[in-house]
Amino acid sequence: MLRHAVMGAVLAITLVGCASKPSKEAPIENRGAAELATTPVVAPVATPVVAPPPVVANKGVAAEPAAKKAALEAGHTRPLRADEMQAKPLDAQAAPGSAKAEPVKSAVAVALVRPKARTFLFEYDSAALVAADHAILDQHAAFMKAQPKLEILVQGHADERGSREYNLALGQRRAESVKQALTLLGIPEAHIEAVSLGSEKPSVEGHDESAWKQNRRAVLIYKDE
Amino acid sequence: MDSVRRLLVSLFLLWMAGPVWSAMTIEIVGGAANRIVVAIGPFGQAAAGQEDVARVLTDDLSMSGQFSIVNEPSLLVGDASTPAWGRVRRNNVDAVVVGQVTPLPDANVEVRFRLYDAVRARQMVGFSYVVPLRALRGVAHRIAEEVHLALLGSPGAYGGRITYVVKQAGRYALKVSDVDGHNVSSVLESPEPIISPAWSPDGNQIAYVSFEERRPIVYVQTLSDGKRRAVSRFRGSNSAPAWSPDGKRIVVALTRDQSSQLYQVDALGQGEPVRLMRSSSIDTEPVYSQDGRFIFFTSDRGGSPQIYRFELASGETQRITFDGSYNVSPALSRDGRWLAFVHRVEGAFRIAVMELATRQVQVLTETDYDQAPSFAANDRIILYATRVQGRGVLATVSLDGKIKQRLTQEGDLREPAWSP
Numbered sequence: 001m002l003r004h005a006v007m008g009a010v011l012a013i014t015l016v017g018c019a020s021k022p023s024k025e026a027p028i029e030n031r032g033a034a035e036l037a038t039t040p041v042v043a044p045v046a047t048p049v050v051a052p053p054p055v056v057a058n059k060g061v062a063a064e065p066a067a068k069k070a071a072l073e074a075g076h077t078r079p080l081r082a083d084e085m086q087a088k089p090l091d092a093q094a095a096p097g098s099a100k101a102e103p104v105k106s107a108v109a110v111a112l113v114r115p116k117a118r119t120f121l122f123e124y125d126s127a128a129l130v131a132a133d134h135a136i137l138d139q140h141a142a143f144m145k146a147q148p149k150l151e152i153l154v155q156g157h158a159d160e161r162g163s164r165e166y167n168l169a170l171g172q173r174r175a176e177s178v179k180q181a182l183t184l185l186g187i188p189e190a191h192i193e194a195v196s197l198g199s200e201k202p203s204v205e206g207h208d209e210s211a212w213k214q215n216r217r218a219v220l221i222y223k224d225e
Numbered sequence: 226m227d228s229v230r231r232l233l234v235s236l237f238l239l240w241m242a243g244p245v246w247s248a249m250t251i252e253i254v255g256g257a258a259n260r261i262v263v264a265i266g267p268f269g270q271a272a273a274g275q276e277d278v279a280r281v282l283t284d285d286l287s288m289s290g291q292f293s294i295v296n297e298p299s300l301l302v303g304d305a306s307t308p309a310w311g312r313v314r315r316n317n318v319d320a321v322v323v324g325q326v327t328p329l330p331d332a333n334v335e336v337r338f339r340l341y342d343a344v345r346a347r348q349m350v351g352f353s354y355v356v357p358l359r360a361l362r363g364v365a366h367r368i369a370e371e372v373h374l375a376l377l378g379s380p381g382a383y384g385g386r387i388t389y390v391v392k393q394a395g396r397y398a399l400k401v402s403d404v405d406g407h408n409v410s411s412v413l414e415s416p417e418p419i420i421s422p423a424w425s426p427d428g429n430q431i432a433y434v435s436f437e438e439r440r441p442i443v444y445v446q447t448l449s450d451g452k453r454r455a456v457s458r459f460r461g462s463n464s465a466p467a468w469s470p471d472g473k474r475i476v477v478a479l480t481r482d483q484s485s486q487l488y489q490v491d492a493l494g495q496g497e498p499v500r501l502m503r504s505s506s507i508d509t510e511p512v513y514s515q516d517g518r519f520i521f522f523t524s525d526r527g528g529s530p531q532i533y534r535f536e537l538a539s540g541e542t543q544r545i546t547f548d549g550s551y552n553v554s555p556a557l558s559r560d561g562r563w564l565a566f567v568h569r570v571e572g573a574f575r576i577a578v579m580e581l582a583t584r585q586v587q588v589l590t591e592t593d594y595d596q597a598p599s600f601a602a603n604d605r606i607i608l609y610a611t612r613v614q615g616r617g618v619l620a621t622v623s624l625d626g627k628i629k630q631r632l633t634q635e636g637d638l639r640e641p642a643w644s645p
Contacts, residue, residue, distance in 0.1 A: 125529075162574055163553040163567060163596060164420050164640070165465045165478065166523055166530055168441060169485035169507040172462050176483050195440040196462050196480070200418040207594075207615065 114222070115139040120178060122216040124159075127173040129181055137178070140220065141185035153221045154178045156196045157203075159212035168198030174218040249406030254629040256290035261319045261376050264295040264343070266308075268324040268336070275358065278326055278336060281365035284405060285383045286372065290628035310346050318343045320376055324368070332358045338368050340375055350375045362407065382601040386644040387608065388412070388422045388431055389619060393636030399433055401448065404601075404643075406632065412446055423466045423475075424644050425492075432456070432466035432475055443477055445492060456494040465509050468492070470517045476501065478509040485509050487522060487535075502535060502542065512555050521545065521555040521564065532566055546579070548586055554597060558604040563624065565598040565607050576609050576622060589626040599642045610639045 117136045120129060129137075144150045156175030158167035175194035183189050204214040263286060268278040279296070286292040295318060299309075308321045324338035337353035350371055354364050366384040373381030385404045390397060397419045399412040413419060417436040424431055425445075432445045441464045446453035457463040461480035468475055475492050478485045485507045488498035502508065506526035513520055520535045529550040535542045546552035551569035558565075561581070568577035568586070573593040579586045594612040601608060605624050610617060617637035621630040632638070 161594065162551065162569065163510065163523065163530075165510045166507065166553050168420075168462055168464050169478065169480065169509050172480045172485060173507065176480075194461070197418075197436070198420075198441075200420070200436065207612075 114143055118220045120174075120218045120220075121213065122174055122218070124212075124216065125170070127156075127170070127177040129177055133178075134181060137181050137185065141182055141187055144182075144187050144191070151191045151193070151223045152182075153223055154192060154194045155219045155221065156194065157201060157215055157217050157219070158199045159215045160199045160202060160207070161212065164198055164200070168196050171196035171198045171218075174216075178218045178220065249402065249409070249632060249634045251288060251406055251630055251632050253288065253290050254631055256628055258627070260291060260293040262293045262295060262317055263372070263376070264297060264308075264313060264316070264318045264321045266321070266323040267298055268338070269326045275326075276361040276365065278324065278361065278365045278368070281362055281405075282322065282369050282372070285366060285369035285381075288405065288630065289373065289381060289383075290623070290630070291373070291377060308341060308343070308346075310343075313343050320349070320372075322368075322372060326361070328358075329355065334358050334361060336361070336364045336368075338371075340372050362403075366403075366405075379605065380603040382603045382606055382643075385602050386428070387619075387641055388424065388644070389610075389641040390419050390422070390639050391634065391636040392418075392617070392639065399431070401431070406634075412448065412451075420640050421465055422640060422642050423468060424642055425468050426470055426472045426645055428644050432468065434464045434466065443475070445475070445494070454494050456492065457488075457490050457498070459498070465511060467511045467513055467520075469513055470515060476511040476513070476520060478511070487511050487520070502540070510554055512557055514557055515559050515561055521557060523553045523555065532564070545584075546586075552577075556598045556600055556607070558600045559602070560604050563600070563604065565600060567595055567598065576607060578607070578624060587626065589622045589624075590620075592620075597640050597642075601643050602645065608641050608643050610641055 115136060117139075120133045120136075122128070140152075144152070154175040156171035156173065156178075158170045158174075160167075172194065175196055179189075179192045179194040182192055199215070202211070202215040203217065204211040206212075265279050265283055265286075283294045283296060287294050295316065297316070299312070308323060313321055319342075321341045321343050322338060323341075324336065327335045327337075329335055333355060334357075335353060335355050337351070339351035340349045341347065342349050352368070352371060354367070356364055363384065369383040370381050373379075373383070383404060386401055387404055388399065388401045390399055396414065396416055398414045399419045399422055400409055401412055402409040412422075412431060413433070413435065415435060415437050417439065419436070420434045420441075422431050422433040429449065430445055430447050432443060434441045434443055441462045442455055443457035443463045443466045444453045445456050445466075456475055457466070457477045457479065459479050459481045461483075462485065463477055463479055465478040466475050467477075469489075473492055474489050476487055476489050477498075479488050479498065480486075484505055486504070487501040487508050489501060490496075490498045501520070504524065504526050506524055507530070508522055508524045508526070510523040511520050512522070518537060520537065522533055522535065523530055524533050525531070526533075527544060530553050531544060532546040532552050532555045533542050533544050545564065546566065546568075549569060551574075552566055554567040556565040557563070564579040564581055566577055566579070567574050568588060569575075570588065574595050575588050575592065576590045576595045576598050577586050577588045589607070590609075590611070592611045592613070596610045598607050598609040600606070601621070606621050607624070608619065608621050611620050612618070613631070613633075616633075617639045619632035619638050619641045621632075622628070
């Protein structure tokens, strides 16, 4: 609102200024008011006989503000109409990573990339998957559905503590957990083999929780790799 | 005379065209409070390459933790069959063993011994044996048994065998040896893990789980000729073999129906497996009672791994362990009186025994990673695996927790089982 008021005031002052000051154009120039409105004002020249170039130059310098002023005066005569604005519609800008621009092409691009995350970790004595695991399994399921001949092996493991046989059963439970998640996403059961290696094949050798944590895992292996 | 002796028993390192025999070291860690002092005389001059019977007898009796051995030839004079009683008594000796080895034709040998009560200067027991020369070491173990029985009134465990797995340089081997670590042979050598060896009741076969096909499969192998057959090769995991007392059936844990369940299979691998019970939990680690009436096993059906007992006749299952939240790996004494198992207490996995009549539990070890307990043939010693300074070793503990041994060898030892 304030901006508009200021703009209005400036416009008003300029117009008032235009009205009161006599035009610098001498009658010698023989310029009409109409011409004044549309053409740049040329700096008045002193009598041709006497005008030295410097004076002209000076006059030239002095003329610029006047020219600008005249243009300003001409432009501010009235607001432009919409049809004078050279309006052109703009298409919405594509957001980064958005598939809107070419939807069909990007869906195919996702399916062809084999998901890299293959290892799922578990809490002690647990075979429960968390939301982040399911998100990764979604990707694997999508990939497998695009190539229906694919078969995978899921290997379940346990950390080294306690009975080897109980750990073997626990590893199997973890492998089955991943297998079940994938079958619920529509992958045929016959394409998923779940085996257990118990505590026999740790990925990290060590005898503390930082090692045990890494070893409580299920690993997804594509049989064609 | 009671002093804790550190005894080292080593094998000769024999380089052969075949397997390398590496040394098993057995040391006593803790012994009986009052040891019986036994003087052992030389059994005659051992011929070159012949086993030294006195040496084997000395090592056996020392390793039991029950005896203090004195090898003092000057205690025995004359034809070495009559102790010098005066000198014997002055050395606080409780008993004396004298003996003789006599070569016979056809590579046979006669061994005779006499055990004397030194206080009364009277013979307690004496035997003579005639055996092939190669059985000389076995005879020495037999003599140790007789001495132990006569002096303590209960059987020793000198003549048996053990099986165990060695992991070394990324390879695995299932071994069989004498209880004292001698006469080692390989049952299976594999680049993949081997677990859960189980002796057949007649001691002629071993069932085990091999990962050589990248998943667990149960094999039964005959020791005399090395022939083997897969008795359980179903989808999923096949593991935890346990023989029935008549040697005709083997109970295994199978995950063919998703969760680990117990099935009975024929020991010859014939016919279909018979499912023993249904649960949606992990059931594993079955073991028969000696009378064949019960199968003890591990299950987490109650929410945590505990030991249960299944009665074959009635099909009923009873929970056995209640202390703590992790009790696994049941092992039964042959007389049916004791249950040994792995018990977790404050994060440490220890060997415990339960007297089945009273259900009283005693924790026997103080280590942190104990596994795989099994009873010796005399039901008084428990053999198990543990870790010492990051390395897998075997260990024994007596039923009262007082006598302990540690068995070490190059490599990582695990999964031991004492022969029947």
